[in-house]
Amino acid sequence: MLREEGLVYTVQGEGTFVGPPDKGARQTRKTPMYRQIAEDLVERIRGGDLRPRRSIPSETALVEQYGVARETARRAVGLLREQGWIYTVPQRGSFVSPREKWPHE
Structure with missing residues (x-):
């Protein structure tokens, strides 16, 4: 309803803005x-x-720090995981990979 009234707008992957x-x-x-x-x-x-x-900051902490939607924080964490900077342990969280696993740039 707020979007229809022009009071807010959503940018996919970034969040909803006033x-x-x-x-x-x-x-x-x-x-x-x-x-x-x-x-x-x-x-x-x-x-x-x-x-x-x-551990790296939780999704909730990233959402609060950057003022973004949870999906945006999730995509950032997913990208870091794909690149090899972090790994995730189910039910425990995401952690910085050992230095030898970091991507070579």
Whole structure:
């Protein structure tokens, strides 16, 4: 109903925002938000803030920190897993991979 009334709009993979769609701002973003989150986490891993075999921030923490939808945080974590930066243990969480498993760039 809010969307139909023009009070909010949704950008797939990024979230729902208050107000009318701002097409100008949308076009200036070159990197999708989930990739920006993943890049930030990679920098934290490289910088030693997130250490091997230690947990990364939860989806809930990422949602709160970046102000994004849960699916956006989930996509960021999935990308890091695909790239080899992290691994996930079911029912336990996601952890930074050992250094020797990190992608070669």
